[in-house]
Amino acid sequence: MSQRSFSLACLTPLVVLTAAFFVLPMARLVVVGAGGPQGVAGYLAILLEPRYRATLINTVLLASATTLATLVIAAIAAIFLQRHRFPGRAVLVAMLTFPLAFPGVVIGFLIILLAGRQGLIGDVTRLLGGGKVVFAYSIWGLFLGYLYFSIPRVILTIMAAVQKLDPGLEEAARSLGASPWAVQRDVVLPALGPAFVASGAIAFATAMGAFGTAFTLATNIDVLPMLIYTEFTLAANFATAASLSVGLGLISWAMLALARSLSGGTVAATG
Amino acid sequence: MRDRLIFAGQLLFTLLVAAFLVVPALLSIMAGVTENYFRGISSGVTLQWVVQVWELYADSILLSFVIAFATLTLTLLVGVPAAYALHVRGGRLSRLIEEIITLPLAIPGLAIALALLLTYGGFGTFRRSWLFILAGHVVFTMPFMVRSVMAVFATIDIRTLDEGAASLGASPWRRFVDVIVPNARPGILAGALMVVTLSLGEFNLTWMLHTPLTKTLPVGLADAYASMRLEVASAYTLIFFIMIVPLLVAMQLLAEREPKS
Numbered sequence: 001m002s003q004r005s006f007s008l009a010c011l012t013p014l015v016v017l018t019a020a021f022f023v024l025p026m027a028r029l030v031v032v033g034a035g036g037p038q039g040v041a042g043y044l045a046i047l048l049e050p051r052y053r054a055t056l057i058n059t060v061l062l063a064s065a066t067t068l069a070t071l072v073i074a075a076i077a078a079i080f081l082q083r084h085r086f087p088g089r090a091v092l093v094a095m096l097t098f099p100l101a102f103p104g105v106v107i108g109f110l111i112i113l114l115a116g117r118q119g120l121i122g123d124v125t126r127l128l129g130g131g132k133v134v135f136a137y138s139i140w141g142l143f144l145g146y147l148y149f150s151i152p153r154v155i156l157t158i159m160a161a162v163q164k165l166d167p168g169l170e171e172a173a174r175s176l177g178a179s180p181w182a183v184q185r186d187v188v189l190p191a192l193g194p195a196f197v198a199s200g201a202i203a204f205a206t207a208m209g210a211f212g213t214a215f216t217l218a219t220n221i222d223v224l225p226m227l228i229y230t231e232f233t234l235a236a237n238f239a240t241a242a243s244l245s246v247g248l249g250l251i252s253w254a255m256l257a258l259a260r261s262l263s264g265g266t267v268a269a270t271g
Numbered sequence: 272m273r274d275r276l277i278f279a280g281q282l283l284f285t286l287l288v289a290a291f292l293v294v295p296a297l298l299s300i301m302a303g304v305t306e307n308y309f310r311g312i313s314s315g316v317t318l319q320w321v322v323q324v325w326e327l328y329a330d331s332i333l334l335s336f337v338i339a340f341a342t343l344t345l346t347l348l349v350g351v352p353a354a355y356a357l358h359v360r361g362g363r364l365s366r367l368i369e370e371i372i373t374l375p376l377a378i379p380g381l382a383i384a385l386a387l388l389l390t391y392g393g394f395g396t397f398r399r400s401w402l403f404i405l406a407g408h409v410v411f412t413m414p415f416m417v418r419s420v421m422a423v424f425a426t427i428d429i430r431t432l433d434e435g436a437a438s439l440g441a442s443p444w445r446r447f448v449d450v451i452v453p454n455a456r457p458g459i460l461a462g463a464l465m466v467v468t469l470s471l472g473e474f475n476l477t478w479m480l481h482t483p484l485t486k487t488l489p490v491g492l493a494d495a496y497a498s499m500r501l502e503v504a505s506a507y508t509l510i511f512f513i514m515i516v517p518l519l520v521a522m523q524l525l526a527e528r529e530p531k532s
Contacts, residue, residue, distance in 0.1 A: 006443035007360050010352035011368070014413070017349055018372050021406045025386035026378075032389050077288050089335060094523065095289040099296070101519055103472040105493045110365040112293035113302065118501060120298060120308060148292065180277065209379025212474040212489075216496055225381050232385060232479075241388065245382035256377040 033246050036239025043243045052227070052244070061225040062139065063207035066146040070154050070203045071196055073147075078158035079188065093159075100152045104145075104212020111145045111217060112136045139221050145213040150203040157202075160189075161195030194262050201259035205252040224248050300512065302505035305511030320506035328491040328507065332514075335488035338401060339470040342408040346466050349409075350416035351459060355451050357417070358424040359433065369421075373414045380475025383410065388479060401485045407476040412469050416462035463523055468518045472511075488514075 036042040046052045081093055099107070115121045116136040127134040135141050165188065173183045211225040218226050224244065232241035304309045306315035325332075357365045375383055387407055392398055433455065436446045452459070474489040481490050488511060495504045 003437070003443055006447075007356040010356035010447075013359075014348040014353035014372065014417075015368065017345075018368075018413075021387065022375060022383070022410045023371065025383070025390040028390045029382065029386035073288055076281065077285040080285050082280065084282075086282075092285060092289055095293050096285075097523075098516075098519055099292050101468045101472055101515055103473050103474045103489050103492075105489055105496065106472075106511060109496050109504060109508060112301060112496070113298045113501075113505075114295045120294070124393065142276065148295075151288065151292065172314065180322070205377065208473075209381065211379065211381045211478075212493075215474075215478070215493060228381055228385070229479075238389065241385060245379075245385050249378040249382045252379055253377040 029242050030246055032238055033243035034239075036237075036243070041241055042249065045240065046244055051222075055222040055224055055227045058222055059208060062143060062146070062223065063204050066143060066150060066207040067200050067203040069143075069147055070150045071200050073191070073198070074151055074154040074158050075189075075196070078155050078161055079184075080161040080168050082159055083157075083241075092268050097152045097153050099148065100156075102149075104149065104210055104214075105216050106212075106215025107145050107148050108213045110148065111141050111213075114140055115144065137217055137219055137221075140212060141217050142221060142223070145217055146207045146210060149210065149213060150206055152205055154199040157199035158192065158195050161192050198259045198262045201255040201262075205255040205259075208255075209248055209252050296512070299505045302502055303509035304506070308501050311340065317481060320502045321509065323503055324495070324507045324510060327503075328495070328527070331486040331491035332488050332510070334401060334485065335471055338405055338408060338487060339467045341405050342412055342470045343463055343466050346413050346416040347459070347463070350413055350462070351420055351449070351452065353454065354417045354420035354424065354455070354458075355429075355447065358421055359430060371416070372417060373380065375411050376414055380407075380411065380473070381479065384430060384476040384479035387476075399482055399484065404477055404480045404485060404487065407480050408470045408473055411468045411473065411476060412466040415465040416459075419462035419465065420455050420458040423455050427454055429454060444476075457525075460481075461522070463485045464518055464522045464525065468522070471515060471518075 034042060038045065046056055081089065081096075092138045102110075113119055115134065117134055119136060122132040122134050125131060136144075141151065169187050169191070170183050173187050178186065184204070209225060211229070214221075214223050214226050215229070225248070228241050228244045228248065231237045231244065262263065301312060302427070303320055304316050304318065305312050306317050331349075357369055384407060387403070391403065391406075397403055429451065432450055433446055437443075441449070455464045456525055470491055474493065477487050477490055478493065481487065492504075492511060495507045499507075
């Protein structure tokens with residue numbers, strides 16, 4: 001067998017599998033999305049129909065808030081962990097990254113243990129005399145769940161970026177009389193810019209499409225994945241579910257394409 | 272003095288973030304072995320909830336392992352040769368293929384699941400078997416195997432090794448078995464750990480693709496969260512942790528062993 005036909009033989013199963021179970025189904029999804037009573041205009045419903053538009057805005061706001069909060073938290077922790085060596089540091093790093101493979105459903109349940117009816121936060125606030133605070137099933141619970149989901153991912157990316165920073169630049173700034181804050185603001189944070197954009201895009205795309213966490217927590221909150229789910233399973237509204245899925249997929253893909261062009265890395269958007 | 276204050280402040284902050292991630296997991300482990308969570312751990316420690324979960328969900332848990340290893344087998348058989356071919360061939364077509372197989376990382380699982388349902392939902396026997404879930408898992412995990420193996424090829428100049436073996440007269444098949452696969456081993460191992468971990472925990476696709484007779488571990492979790500008492504749900508989560516944490520630890524150890532670039 002020649003080299004050329006051998007490599008072709010190596011590639012064929014992958015091409016067949018991907019065509020059958022990914023490319024073809026995705027094409028079908030796009031076609032079904034245009035197959036509703038409104039035809040291709042069904043794709044505009046996500047923007048024109050008030051209920052869908054409100055859900056889209058909700059989801060984008062929630063994903064943006066998650067992204068911003070995650071970036072701030074992860075930046076502080078990652079810079080600290082990379083800049084100091086102390087006993088127990090490795091354990092701390094492990095604690096901050098181990099939830100990486102937790103599925104969204106499990107994270108939703110952990111939020112219930114934290115902020116649900118029998119949750120820790122409610123117990124603490126009751127002991128403090130503030131009444132039982134329960135917010136697991138509100139938008140705040142969902143926000144906390146998304147935060148839980150994205151912190152480990154973002155911390156890893158930012159830690160790697162901090163490690164690559166040239167300490168000489170900071171020393172130079174300090175020797176020129178810059179205060180610690182000025183060094184962080186003018187030297188460290190700008191140098192981490194690409195890592196922020198890349199991991200921020202990942203956090204955003206993940207929060208947009210997170211289904212597992214929303215499935216556990218969002219009984220009364222409309223976010224895009226839950227809307228798609230109810231349209232499909234309860235209302236059997238296949239065309240709408242398909243067009244909304246295509247829209248959601250395009251948003252996530254665009255964000256991650258941006259992330260990849262800036263970082264060169266690959267991170268899965270599961271949830 | 273000032274530096275010490277800044278250090279203490281940052282340490283406290285980082286500890287709080289770690290607590291946010293770890294405390295709920297500890298709560299769930301605790302709740303899973305508590306006699307009555309409402310009354311607290313003082314009500315006694317028990318394994319009855321774990322036993323109950325096993326009786327209720329053993330089938331789902333076992334099916335999850337069957338699917339995870341079937342997914343691994345397929346990603347190995349299909350993904351490793353493909354990674355080699357994509358690397359050696361290069362060119363625009365290879366990049367396009369790589370681009371397409373990576374797309375499932377960017378598209379929410381829910382959308383992929385809907386696409387599969389709309390395409391194959393009518394094929395009854397396939398739809399009802401666990402092979403339907405397997406198809407979803409393979410699509411979702413394949414990029415991890417392919418990219419992980421390709422990453423290794425990119426660092427060791429596999430093309431020169433391959434050409435060297437070819438010039439000595441080895442057939443393509445011999446070279447693949449004796450040169451390519453042994454050199455790709457770190458990438459295969461990392462990819463395999465990732466594939467099994469992801470498959471065991473995959474919910475977004477699986478929830479849409481499962482039927483009452485094909486439930487996996489995470490589907491059972493969602494089921495337990497919705498309909499069982501807190502202790503049972505916690506015990507189930509505990510079982511999930513016991514299965515997934517060793518894989519995570521193995522992944523971290525593997526990542527540390529790799530030479531730092």
